[in-house]
Amino acid sequence: xxxxxxVHQDSTRLAFxxxxxxxxxxxxKWSATGSLKWTRVHEGPAVAEVRLQSASLGSGFSVRVSYLxxxxxxxxxxxxx
Numbered sequence: 001x002x003x004x005x006x007v008h009q010d011s012t013r014l015a016f017x018x019x020x021x022x023x024x025x026x027x028x029k030w031s032a033t034g035s036l037k038w039t040r041v042h043e044g045p046a047v048a049e050v051r052l053q054s055a056s057l058g059s060g061f062s063v064r065v066s067y068l069x070x071x072x073x074x075x076x077x078x079x080x081x
Contacts, residue, residue, distance in 0.1 A: 001068075002053050005032050007077070009046035014039055021052060041077065048075045 001021040007014045016034045030050075036042065052069040 002055070003030055004051045004053055006049045007041055007046050007075075008049065009041050009044070009077070012040040014041050036077070036079075043077050043079050046075055046077050047072055 001023055003019050003021050005016055005018075007016075014036075016032055019030070019032075022028055049070065049072045051067050054066045054068055056064050056066075058064040
């Protein structure tokens, strides 16, 4: 299981994250940080998307990804100093 995150702003989608998920039936906090340098993402309103996904090998060494849960919400991106 993995957690995948992305930010949508204007016409840009920036994916990041990709950490292993702990599946023990308990809620866990998760956060991700990254640089917006060299991207079209800027300080201001955006939409954050998080997915819980499972990957498995298919036939012919292909990888099959299944999305188990998805959540979206409006966020405000700000620059840390």
